Amino acid sequence: MTKLSALGLDVGRKRIGVAGCDGTGLIATGLFTIDRTSFQQVVDILQQTVLERDVQLLVVGxxxxxxxxxxxxxxxxxxFAKALSKALALPVEYMDERLTSYQAEQLLHAQRISPSRNKGLIDRKAAAIILQQWLDHRRQDLKKQVTEQLPS
Structure with missing residues (x-):
């Protein structure tokens, strides 16, 4: 099995939720939230993470x-994602992010955490949901390819 290192991004006007996955590509986890001040500031923060985690791909909701x-x-x-992809020299893939922030809020409610006081946490959790959906789709596609290659 090849190692996979991807970053999931929930891009908003004010904040960007960032998630990463384990090396096997099975589990996505929220990492941190960036309070956006400038494009260069976002690039600088993500560049450090890309180097530390040996990131190969961006997954943007x-x-x-x-x-x-x-x-x-x-x-x-x-x-924004295309400019970020160019600045970080990484390919970008997209995932439909409809309702991910709502799902993240529901997770916080279940943990008895106030969503209105934890906007950054919602963004991180939404990024993790986006990345997890991408990982799950990728795994399904790989299984399908293997099945199609098996002799009948």
């Missing part, structure tokens, strides 16, 4: 509308 279309925010996120 795209905020599609509930109807499944790419609205203004999805287009802005794509533009």
């Amino acid at each position: 795209l905020p599609y509308t509930m109807g499944g279309t790419a609205g203004h925010q999805a287009k802005a996120t794509t533009k």
Whole structure:
């Protein structure tokens, strides 16, 4: 099994939730939240993480509308992700992030943690959900490829 190191990003106007995965590509975990001040500040923080974790790929959540279309925010996120991909010299893949912040809030409620006082934690958890969904889809695709290659 090849080692996998990816960062999941929940990109917002004010904050970016960051998640990472274990080397096997099975489990995503929220790492930290970046309070955005400038593009260069985000690049500098993520560059350090990329080096420390030997990151190979960025997985960015795209905020599609509930109807499944790419609205203004999805287009802005794509533009930001492409610039970040170039600045960090890493490929980027996208995951539908609809309802991930809601799911993250529900997890906090279950732990009796106030979502309104923990916005950064919501962003980290949402990033972990985005990355976990990507890891799960990737694993399903790999299983499907192996199954299709088996002789019948």
